[in-house]
Amino acid sequence: QSVVTQPPSASGTPGQRVTISCSGSRSNVGTKDVYWYQHLPGTAPKLLIYKNDQRPSGVPNRFSGSKSGTSASLAISGLRSEDEADYYCATWDDSLSGRVFGGGTKLTVL
Amino acid sequence: EFRLVESGGNLVAPGGSLRLSCAASGFIFRNYEMNWVRQAPGKGLEWISYIGRGGSPIYDADSVRGRFTISRDNARNSLYLQMNNLRVEDTAVYYCAGGWFDFWGQGTLVTVSS
Numbered sequence: 297q298s299v300v301t302q303p304p305s306a307s308g309t310p311g312q313r314v315t316i317s318c319s320g321s322r323s324n325v326g327t328k329d330v331y332w333y334q335h336l337p338g339t340a341p342k343l344l345i346y347k348n349d350q351r352p353s354g355v356p357n358r359f360s361g362s363k364s365g366t367s368a369s370l371a372i373s374g375l376r377s378e379d380e381a382d383y384y385c386a387t388w389d390d391s392l393s394g395r396v397f398g399g400g401t402k403l404t405v406l
Numbered sequence: 407e408f409r410l411v412e413s414g415g416n417l418v419a420p421g422g423s424l425r426l427s428c429a430a431s432g433f434i435f436r437n438y439e440m441n442w443v444r445q446a447p448g449k450g451l452e453w454i455s456y457i458g459r460g461g462s463p464i465y466d467a468d469s470v471r472g473r474f475t476i477s478r479d480n481a482r483n484s485l486y487l488q489m490n491n492l493r494v495e496d497t498a499v500y501y502c503a504g505g506w507f508d509f510w511g512q513g514t515l516v517t518v519s520s
Binding site: 298329331333335339340341342343346352382384386392393394395396397398399400 | 441443450451452453456465466467468501503506507508509510511512513
């Protein structure tokens with residue numbers, strides 16, 4: 297089990313706004329930057345958000361990140377069918393002296 | 407354009423060894439820290455190893471420490487993962503990824519089975 301926890305699943309209808317949480321502790325999320333990735337089956341994962349709330353060029357502004365205390369969140373607004381994928385957060389953990397991924401959240405667009 | 411191509415994945419018996427390679431092109435390889443990440447069948451992404459720009463520092467996940475060794479050759483624009491004493495639970499697609507996983511290869515499959 298990862299030291300960083302995500303809900304295993306999330307869902308929404310087209311056009312809705314959904315959020316995915318990433319919960320940790322002071323040794324990771326609480327004191328380190330959080331990154332978010334989208335992973336479609338059979339493809340390489342894609343960076344969506346870096347350093348908590350920064351969006352790389354080319355990533356639609358429908359995707360946004362935030363962090364408060366020991367939790368971070370990824371929000372997807374104007375949900376589209378192509379957003380159906382697995383989403384992962386990642387950060388550094390001081391106790392493990394290594395990088396960690398959350399367990400992943402499977403997003404279903406109903 | 408950042409391009410990473412993994413190779414070396416194969417079927418290997420438990421206790422065996424394998425060496426993965428990751429060929430980089432389209433960017434200045436020596437300027438980027440690199441990682442290996444894996445995904446076991448039906449499971450999530452698992453970070454397993456990190457190497458700094460010049461070959462240090464090196465960090466490994468507990469699950470592979472003492473068995474896997476990450477290395478790089480900046481002159482050859484290549485990243486490596488030497489995997490020893492392989493276990494059935496090491497079966498996964500192995501990805502190389504640069505930076506804070508800013509860019510990824512397509513992965514190579516390692517199957518550990520008798």
